[in-house]
Amino acid sequence: MSARSKLPFTIYLLGATIFSLVTAEFMVAGMMPALAAAFSVSLGEVGNLIAFYALGMALGGPPVTLLLLARGISSKHALVGLLAVYVLAGALAAAAPSYAILAVARIIMGVSSAACIGLCMTLCAAMVAREDRGRAVSVVLAGLMLSPVAGVPMTAWIEQHHGWRASSLAVVGLALICTLLAAMRLPTAGAGGEAKLGHQLKTLRTRRLWGAYLTSGLIIGATFAAFSYCTPILIEEVGLAPGQVAPMLALYGIANLIGNMVVGRFADSHTFGVLGLGLAMMVLLMSVFALAGDQLWLNLSCFIAIGLTGVALNPAMVARVMKAAEPGALVNTLHTSVITAGLAFGSWAGGAAIEAGFGLRAPLWVGAAIALLGLLSVIRPFAARRVAASPCT
Structure with missing residues (x-):
């Protein structure tokens, strides 16, 4: 009841x-023509700027976190330092005189972003009671949900009125404010109190942890196998006008937010049940969407309902990881990298299905298949837990 008011300000910080970090990752999608014209490159090369950021996240985050742990740097100081690197790289990207420099800046931003997200999860877990972790994580991850709903449209609006450099600087400015507030407001007592590097490396040998990582990667892979191609599906298959896509994406984003908050309420107490139900919904909804034909109401209903699952399952995904291992910086950063790898794989697999000639709705079937694998990855450990918890006869 009153517990809702007890989450500290720093959780919202x-x-x-995370809102600023994820907005910077995807803002390129909203200003592709402007960047292509500015650097005289193709839209495909502009699209690679998102891939460069994701590559930095997937491959660079864990080594940076290992280095920080080896040097015994506290979570707070590591986060503030990496955010400072991120701000400098973002400023370089905003001022980049060439495509090559912009690409390098984006890679540096991705590396620091992955480590920052992992550290945000670690600090979040340390600042609240164990039973409040799911709710606190859902608030922190609301920043991730809001970025496509509010962040990307905001940066696109700024780009249209003031240019892409102003849009990039706006995100850098937000990140700078977060950096300064983090330096002033994050607690220093107990910072860096997480397990030493040797213990965290030992934790990574836990099968339960890698099972949790696998499920997370499959959830995000399934989501982005379908979502990456939602615009052409909605226009060419469902029949929406291009101007109607943005409102539908906004509704999808609102569904993400609602799903995130609902999942956050039950993530700690019913982790496996929430994951299983969410994945089963993904399999069903993506399959029905793929078969919906020209039924407009059914197509749009499925699309919006899918938003209640997928990325919205993040609090349960994080809760499962935190139950499998102590939520140290390395554990959380690796989780971020696995999620990013799942995103890249799902997006590639959906595109490969289209390229193979299976049609524009093929990514929906790919997403449903990956979600089914995710459901299978949850059923076995859930059943094992139920057997272990049942009284001996």
Whole structure:
């Protein structure tokens, strides 16, 4: 009842930090023509700027976190330092005189972003009681949910009125404010109190942890196998006008937010049940969407309903990881990398299905298949837990 008011301000600060990081990752999608014209490159090369950021996240985050742990740097100081690197790289990207420099800046931003997100999760877990972790994580991850709903449209609007450099600087400015507030407001007592590097490396040998990682990667892979191609599906298959896509994406984003908050309420107490139900919904909804034909109401209903699952399952995904291992910086950063790898794989697999000639709705079937694998990855450990919890006869 009154517990809702007990989440500290710093939890919301961490959510704003993740909002700025994820907005910077996807803002390129909203200003592709402007960047292509500015650097005289193709739209495909502009699209690679998102891939460069994701590559930095997937491959660079864990080594940076290992280095920080080896040097015994506290979570707070590591986060503030990496955010400072991120701000400098973002400023370089905003001022980049060439495509090559912009690409390098984006890679550096991705590396620091992955480590920052992992550290945000670690600090979040340390600042609240164990039973409140799911709710706190849902608030922090609301920043991730809000970025496509509010962040990307905001940066696109700024680009249209003031240019892409102003749009990039706006995100850098938000990240700078978060950096300064983090330096002033994050608690220093107990910072860096997480397990030493040797213990965290030992934790990574836990099968339960890698099972949790696998499920997370499959959930995000299934989501982005379908979502990456939602615009052409909605226009060419469903029959929406191009101007109607943005409102539908906004409704999808609102569904993400609602799903995130609902999942956050039950993530700690019913982790496996929430994951299983969410994945089963993904399999069903993506399959029905793929078969919906020209039924407009059914197509749009499925599309919006899918938003209640997928990325919205993040609090349960994080809760499962935190139950499998102590939520140290390395554990959380690796989780971020696995999620990013799942995103890249799902997007590639959906595109490969289209390229193979299976049609524009093929990514929906790919997403349903990956979600089914995710459901299978949850059923076995859930059943094992139920057997272990049942009284001996």
